[in-house]
Every structure is written in C-alpha cells, then in structure tokens.
Amino acid sequence: MTTTHSLINQLIQLQELIVANMQKKVSQPNARLEELNKSIQALSADVPQQIKSHFNRLLQKHPEAIVPVSGELCAGCGMSLTKSLVQSVAKSEALNRCPNCARFLYYPDQLVERERVSRSYGEVQKKGIARFTAPELMMFPLKGGTGEEVLAEMCQRMQQEGFVNDGDHLLDLALQREAIISTAVDNGLAFPHVRGVEGGGLSMAVGISKKGVKFGGPGRTLSRIFFFVVIPTATSAFYLKLIAGLSKTFRDKDAREMLLNCADEAELWKALNKTTRKTFK
Known part of the structure; x- marks a missing residue:
C-alpha cells in the first residue's frame, strides 16, 4: 500500500x-x-x-x-x-x-449503482416524504434479531425493488459505516445509511422491528424504527436535513406509536405520510 x-x-x-x-x-x-x-x-x-x-x-x-x-x-x-x-x-x-x-x-474498488435514474420519471411530481421513499420500501415487520440481519433485510429489499444492483455489497458498506459509530439514537430510532450510491436521487427504506434489536444505541435502548437511506454524493447536503426532519418528527411518542402500531406495510406507508406531513411539504 x-x-x-x-x-x-x-x-x-x-x-x-x-x-x-x-x-x-x-x-x-x-x-x-x-x-x-x-x-x-x-x-x-x-x-x-x-x-x-x-x-x-x-x-x-x-x-x-x-x-x-x-x-x-x-x-x-x-x-x-x-x-x-x-x-x-x-x-x-x-x-x-x-x-x-x-x-x-x-477511485473506489466498486461503486454501488442504481438500476433506475429516477423512479418518478414520467410521473406526477411527488410531494412530501414520497419524494424520498415509496410504498414498496416499507418493511413491516422486520424479522432480523440482530443489527446485521436487519440491515441485510433492508439491503435485499433495495435490490429487489431495483434501487441498487448488489444488495450484498450495499450491506458491506452499511456495516462499514456502522463500525465507525452507531447510527442509532434516542427513542428507539436508527438511521443506517450508505453514501456514494450513484445514479439517482436519495432513497429511503423504512422498517419496523416489533421486539427491537440492539443496534449500538444509547445505554440499553433497543432500536425499533429504522430509516435506511442510500445517498448519492450530490445529495449529501440534503441528507442531513432529512435526518433532522425525521428526528424532530419522531421525538414525539405519539408519532412513533403510530408507526409501531401498524398492522402491515400499507398501513405503515399511510402512517409515515401522516406523521411527516407538516415536516416535509
């Protein structure tokens, strides 16, 4: 070297x-x-x-x-x-x-690339939280019992829905990022992410772990709500604004409970839109 x-x-x-x-x-x-x-x-x-x-x-x-x-x-x-x-x-x-x-x-050894440049091409311009995620990226319930298993689930969903080519490589990068310092925060929230995902806009999968998993958060706090974000270099500045908005929204216990009490992924999508309506317009 x-x-x-x-x-x-x-x-x-x-x-x-x-x-x-x-x-x-x-x-x-x-x-x-x-x-x-x-x-x-x-x-x-x-x-x-x-x-x-x-x-x-x-x-x-x-x-x-x-x-x-x-x-x-x-x-x-x-x-x-x-x-x-x-x-x-x-x-x-x-x-x-x-x-x-x-x-x-x-020069990276391997770039994570998108299948599609934009999921909204030819469609009506999305508003609110729908600019960054979609119904098919709602995950309820997450089945993993460890942080790595949860990330693996979310990376595979990203691959299945055409957001990245290689879910396994995305997982490797996500784990490397977690090794620097945990993205878990208070109130059972976690914001795992991978930056430098080229070929499209910022995209986010949302997953709910009913039992919660140890994700390196403060004290013995279990993480239950996961916002997994893939971030092109060009959108890195907005990523922090997204995290700030989500953190502000879900400091409220009622907002967190609305997500945690959903029965399926369709309800999770509706609840996410409702709780973030004032934050992301």
Whole structure:
C-alpha cells in the first residue's frame, strides 16, 4: 500500500467521522460528542498541514471534501475528467483534485449503482416524504434479531425493488459505516445509511422491528424504527436535513406509536405520510 493510498483512506475515514458528528448533532441535539471529537482530532493529527487546510476549506463549502470518480466524472460536481486524470486517481500515485470543484478524488474498488435514474420519471411530481421513499420500501415487520440481519433485510429489499444492483455489497458498506459509530439514537430510532450510491436521487427504506434489536444505541435502548437511506454524493447536503426532519418528527411518542402500531406495510406507508406531513411539504 502506497503512502498516497494510505492518506486517501485516512481522509475518507476522517470525512465519515465528521459527517457522523454532524448527523449526531441534528438527530440528537443534546448528545455528548467528546469521544467522537477526540477520534476526529486523533485521525487528523498527522495529515499534512497543507492538505488538512484545503480539506477543511472544502468542508466549509460542501458536505464532502473527498469524492469518488464515477465513470469518468467527479461524483461531487459532475464534471467530466480526462482519461489521464482518471488513470492517475486509479493508480493512487498522487493526491488528485477535481479541476472544477477542487475536491480530492479517489477511485473506489466498486461503486454501488442504481438500476433506475429516477423512479418518478414520467410521473406526477411527488410531494412530501414520497419524494424520498415509496410504498414498496416499507418493511413491516422486520424479522432480523440482530443489527446485521436487519440491515441485510433492508439491503435485499433495495435490490429487489431495483434501487441498487448488489444488495450484498450495499450491506458491506452499511456495516462499514456502522463500525465507525452507531447510527442509532434516542427513542428507539436508527438511521443506517450508505453514501456514494450513484445514479439517482436519495432513497429511503423504512422498517419496523416489533421486539427491537440492539443496534449500538444509547445505554440499553433497543432500536425499533429504522430509516435506511442510500445517498448519492450530490445529495449529501440534503441528507442531513432529512435526518433532522425525521428526528424532530419522531421525538414525539405519539408519532412513533403510530408507526409501531401498524398492522402491515400499507398501513405503515399511510402512517409515515401522516406523521411527516407538516415536516416535509
């Protein structure tokens, strides 16, 4: 492994921690973030100062400072890249930047891609929460007894409904994300996600575990309501707004109970629309 390759991996991990920090702030306003902040400081300590400064400046403008090459495009801004630049990124011989948006670039081993560019193509423009999810992505009840089993169910549903090509790879990426820091929050909610899912808009599956599962949340809290989101790089900024809106809505016990008391997936779809009507217009 080259030094450049190691630095790229370090920047990717650092970015994930920073995004996790932002997510915790919007989903748990009173969360204690000391340990997460310490991890960010420790990981960034030996990043060369010039690179660190540029990285931090980028994060002030964009949700992501290092993005994958998707085909021959920068996944951050969509600019077409020269073949020589793509080859250089793939070889990891130097730390390359997009000529247009100045983000750092990396070449992923495998991109998760969408089957369909848009599920609403040719249809009436969706409103509210229906912009991000659909009746076929409601999952009730989730059968898994562990966090990994629950994620596996949701990833396979994403594949079955044509949102991704490879549910197993999506699961691997989701588990890698959970290993950084759990996406479980208070009130039995969890927001597992995978970013860098190219080829469409942000999409979300919603699952209900009647008994609840241990998902790494605060204390001994069991997670019962799962919002699993796949996020193209271009929509990373809106993802935090989505999480903030869902967190605000489902801090209310009555709203949570409305989802938990559903009898089937059709009722879950109706309840989700009803509880989020004022939050997402």
